[in-house]
Amino acid sequence: DTGVSQDPRHKITKRGQNVTFRCDPISEHNRLYWYRQTLGQGPEFLTYFQNEAQLEKSRLLSDRFSAERPKGSFSTLEIQRTEQGDSAMYLCASSFRQSETQYFGPGTRLLVL
């Protein structure tokens, strides 16, 4: 399967701990996006990379959140000093340069206790 992959699929952590998620986009997709989805809601945009450049960040992305895409391939999303309100599904999507269609990964479900 050559779709978007995310790791881990599930993460349980205690409040105040740091967590890091990884996303591997579809090969040759130069655009990568992170979204957050809470129960019963649609995904909300967090941030967007074109190759290795982070071009836009949502106001939802507080100072505790940081994302990287060091070589324009995989990306990581780190949350520092987690809070219970960070509990959500974190989704990664990728798209090809000439296409608007975003393909989503399976998500990482985070639970902060």
Added chain:
Amino acid sequence: EDQVTQSPEALRLQEGESSSLNCSYTVSGLRGLFWYRQDPGKGPEFLFTLYSAGEEKEKERLKATLTKKESFLHITAPKPEDSATYLCAVQALEGAQKLVFGQGTRLTINP
């Protein structure tokens, strides 16, 4: 600000009972309107992209249509395996390529 509202929030149908889901949107110049299907605990699965009013796309029992203010997802003779949450999203012409999603419609098809 770009906004998407979907209705109804939930819909229960009997197998074979056709219906439509609505997606109303406001956007400062539409690049594309997207429909996704999402099963519980999984990421959204791409269904359709619509670009301009009057456009229609079909896939199996699903047909998506677009006007200047709304999109409809018509489901004809649904089967239990069509049960899922259906998400609508818009992408604006300006700025980043982000998708703005509605809250989704939870569709349940009873056998």
